[in-house]
Amino acid sequence: MARSSTWSMVWLVALREMRTRVLSKVFVLTSGLFVVAIVAGGAFLAFFGPDSQEASRLGVTPEAVALEPALASVAAASGTELEIEHVEPGAVEQQVRDGDLDAALSGSLPDLEVTVESDLDAALQTVIVAVVQQEALAGEIADLGGDPAAVAQQVADAEPRIISLDDAEERDPAQVAAGFVAGILIFIALMGGGQRVAQGVVEEKSSRVVELLLATMRPWQLMAGKVLGNVVVGLLEIGVIVVAALATAWGFDLLDASSLDLGAVAGWMLVWFLVGFVMYALLLASLAALVSRQEDVGSVISPVIGIMMVPYIVGVSIAPWNPESTLVEVLSYVPFCSPFIMPIRIALGTAGTMDVLIALALSLILVPALVWISGRIYSNAILRTGARVSLKQALGRS
Amino acid sequence: MARLEVDSLTKSYGGVRALSETSFEVHAGEVFGFVGSNGSGKTTTMRILLGVLEPDSGEVRWEGSPLDREVRRRIGYMPEERGLYPRMKVGDQLAYLARLYGLDTAAARDAVEQWTARLGLSERVGDEVQKLSLGNQQRVQLAAALMHAPDILVLDEPFSGLDPVAVELMSQVLREEAARGVPVLFSSHQLDLVERLCDRVGIIKNGRMVASGTLDQLRRTEHPQWIIDGPSSAGWLNGVDGVQVLETDGARTTVEVRRAGAEQQVLQAAMAAGPVREFAPARPSLTDLYRDVVSTDDGQEGEQ
Numbered sequence: 001m002a003r004s005s006t007w008s009m010v011w012l013v014a015l016r017e018m019r020t021r022v023l024s025k026v027f028v029l030t031s032g033l034f035v036v037a038i039v040a041g042g043a044f045l046a047f048f049g050p051d052s053q054e055a056s057r058l059g060v061t062p063e064a065v066a067l068e069p070a071l072a073s074v075a076a077a078s079g080t081e082l083e084i085e086h087v088e089p090g091a092v093e094q095q096v097r098d099g100d101l102d103a104a105l106s107g108s109l110p111d112l113e114v115t116v117e118s119d120l121d122a123a124l125q126t127v128i129v130a131v132v133q134q135e136a137l138a139g140e141i142a143d144l145g146g147d148p149a150a151v152a153q154q155v156a157d158a159e160p161r162i163i164s165l166d167d168a169e170e171r172d173p174a175q176v177a178a179g180f181v182a183g184i185l186i187f188i189a190l191m192g193g194g195q196r197v198a199q200g201v202v203e204e205k206s207s208r209v210v211e212l213l214l215a216t217m218r219p220w221q222l223m224a225g226k227v228l229g230n231v232v233v234g235l236l237e238i239g240v241i242v243v244a245a246l247a248t249a250w251g252f253d254l255l256d257a258s259s260l261d262l263g264a265v266a267g268w269m270l271v272w273f274l275v276g277f278v279m280y281a282l283l284l285a286s287l288a289a290l291v292s293r294q295e296d297v298g299s300v301i302s303p304v305i306g307i308m309m310v311p312y313i314v315g316v317s318i319a320p321w322n323p324e325s326t327l328v329e330v331l332s333y334v335p336f337c338s339p340f341i342m343p344i345r346i347a348l349g350t351a352g353t354m355d356v357l358i359a360l361a362l363s364l365i366l367v368p369a370l371v372w373i374s375g376r377i378y379s380n381a382i383l384r385t386g387a388r389v390s391l392k393q394a395l396g397r398s
Numbered sequence: 399m400a401r402l403e404v405d406s407l408t409k410s411y412g413g414v415r416a417l418s419e420t421s422f423e424v425h426a427g428e429v430f431g432f433v434g435s436n437g438s439g440k441t442t443t444m445r446i447l448l449g450v451l452e453p454d455s456g457e458v459r460w461e462g463s464p465l466d467r468e469v470r471r472r473i474g475y476m477p478e479e480r481g482l483y484p485r486m487k488v489g490d491q492l493a494y495l496a497r498l499y500g501l502d503t504a505a506a507r508d509a510v511e512q513w514t515a516r517l518g519l520s521e522r523v524g525d526e527v528q529k530l531s532l533g534n535q536q537r538v539q540l541a542a543a544l545m546h547a548p549d550i551l552v553l554d555e556p557f558s559g560l561d562p563v564a565v566e567l568m569s570q571v572l573r574e575e576a577a578r579g580v581p582v583l584f585s586s587h588q589l590d591l592v593e594r595l596c597d598r599v600g601i602i603k604n605g606r607m608v609a610s611g612t613l614d615q616l617r618r619t620e621h622p623q624w625i626i627d628g629p630s631s632a633g634w635l636n637g638v639d640g641v642q643v644l645e646t647d648g649a650r651t652t653v654e655v656r657r658a659g660a661e662q663q664v665l666q667a668a669m670a671a672g673p674v675r676e677f678a679p680a681r682p683s684l685t686d687l688y689r690d691v692v693s694t695d696d697g698q699e700g701e702q
Contacts, residue, residue: 009498020486204483207481208477209481212475212542214450215448215473216471216495216499
């Protein structure tokens with residue numbers, strides 16, 4: 001009957017935390033809003049974004065089919081996405097009007113016709129004009145006794161060397177966006193989760209239910225259960241967002257030409273969330289135990305919230321635009337700052353695995369000490385209701 | 399017989415001594431009333447019992463050995479102030495607490511059903527605790543203390559804020575629990591209730607147990623006291639030796655008899671002086687005893 005094994009108590013506490021948080025209206029509502037916002041944002045980018053246009057569909061009639069290889073190679077060289085479909089001459093007008101085709105080529109050189117609904121898309125025009133010119137040139141070269149293929153090769157190889165005066169390499173916009181979003185997400189999750197833990201601690205203290213709870217378990221079990229439960233809730237929260245983001249990105253084909261490894265970024269983000277959450281939750285739980293009223297939570301945890309703001313602001317305002325900044329690099333190793341900044345650097349592709357592991361180790365070394373100190377503060381302060389308990393009192397002998 | 403022994407507990411908060419050398423015991427199957435003014439150390443004693451506080455010295459024993467974690471988990475506890483999650487439903491809350499006390503899911507559900515029914519809360523199982531009246535919250539709190547069929551009951555002010563019907567219900571439940579063989583320790587300021595309900599009483603003052611025992615033991619004074627409802631003038635007692643008049647209230651006179659058998663002479667003297675309507679040993683109420691004990695000068699009993 002007396003199943004009081006240490007971890008079953010922690011687990012019971014964690015389960016209650018999860019159930020009350022996840023089933024709360026606030027959680028369901030905010031998660032829902034996030035998902036809607038992400039999907040809507042992705043859809044907006046997909047339909048209106050400049051570099052995410054869908055492939056142009058070009059129809060070719062049997063007479064013009066000979067141009068297909070040239071069209072494909074020119075389009076590929078100029079980075080225009082092109083789908084070529086074969087159409088019967090009689091169906092050209094109908095298909096263009098219906099929007100099945102963006103344009104259709106009919107006739108043969110030199111009397112080539114392009115049928116469009118109203119205007120010819122600029123990229124498509126460039127491709128078609130280049131092909132037409134190339135074909136005309138090839139004809140002339142052949143007439144003059146030259147080898148059109150050799151000339152074409154020469155032309156293709158003639159490319160100027162680009163000298164960039166600005167040393168910084170060009171950032172992939174997808175990486176910048178991912179870094180930015182990672183920074184904000186981690187911040188929201190840590191801030192929200194940390195405050196939930198702090199409020200939960202004071203709720204128990206102010207309602208005195210903690211006295212009943214501590215009659216059945218040790219203070220550290222209660223604290224561990226609270227942190228664990230809220231970690232799971234936070235993971236769920238951030239997980240919902242990440243899954244929505246991944247699904248949106250893949251669903252709308254937003255990341256085709258990007259060097260962003262979204263899976264790895266998401267994975268590391270979860271790791272850093274865990275590390276950051278455990279550290280901040282312990283700290284906030286122990287500080288919250290010092291006060292007895294919900295109104296006082298804000299003031300007692302504000303120093304920690306202040307500490308959270310610094311790496312966050314540095315992370316989202318400097319890192320995405322200037323990831324090699326010394327400030328960013330140094331802070332990304334500092335415990336309590338690294339959870340905010342390292343994921344951004346990972347998303348930007350400027351942190352190697354070694355950097356990440358070193359930063360992780362520096363944080364993890366601190367965890368046992370943090371567990372000890374916060375456990376002591378919490379145990380000593382949680383039953384002293386009334387006036388705010390000073391840190392000195394809480395750290396001293398009970 | 400199983401008993402809960404509180405042995406010389408001492409506890410200070412900072413420089414303030416909350417308990418000094420407090421000792422008493424509660425036997426299995428006995429209801430023990432714990433009375434004392436606010437701040438006298440009742441809550442501190444109970445918290446130490448529950449292991450929520452550590453005493454500076456002294457210990458609490460159950461069946462002869464010091465209370466450990468496993469025994470403490472068998473205590474049903476009702477903290478002084480309501481200790482419930484305000485935004486959790488009554489049923490969920492009770493089930494959660496029952497699980498913490500080691501019941502499995504099914505047993506917890508049964509216990510919730512049983513105790514909410516017994517305490518008249520069946521209708522409110524699905525309501526948040528904060529929506530209940532204070533009296534009903536108190537019932538939930540009692541249910542929380544009883545869910546795991548505790549071996550020991552410790553209740554801090556269980557009667558405060560209850561209406562008469564609820565007081566009756568609470569009294570019944572406490573007596574039933576005691577009948578089950580559980581030592582029941584509770585504190586209260588409602589002395590008439592304590593007098594009616596308790597087998598034994600402890601009076602605590604400034605962190606010291608100044609009196610404890612059955613009511614009859616507490617009433618037992620060094621010299622017996624008698625009440626005479628008879629002649630109104632005090633002069634009729636002048637001829638009796640070894641008797642001291644304590645109080646005269648119209649026709650009622652209270653005397654202290656310092657020589658064995660002198661009360662017979664008191665009665666004779668009274669009858670000689672006029673008609674006697676009542677002659678009986680004085681039985682001070684708990685309220686009287688409490689008033690006497692608490693109003694005693696600090697300097698005197700501080701040195702005992």
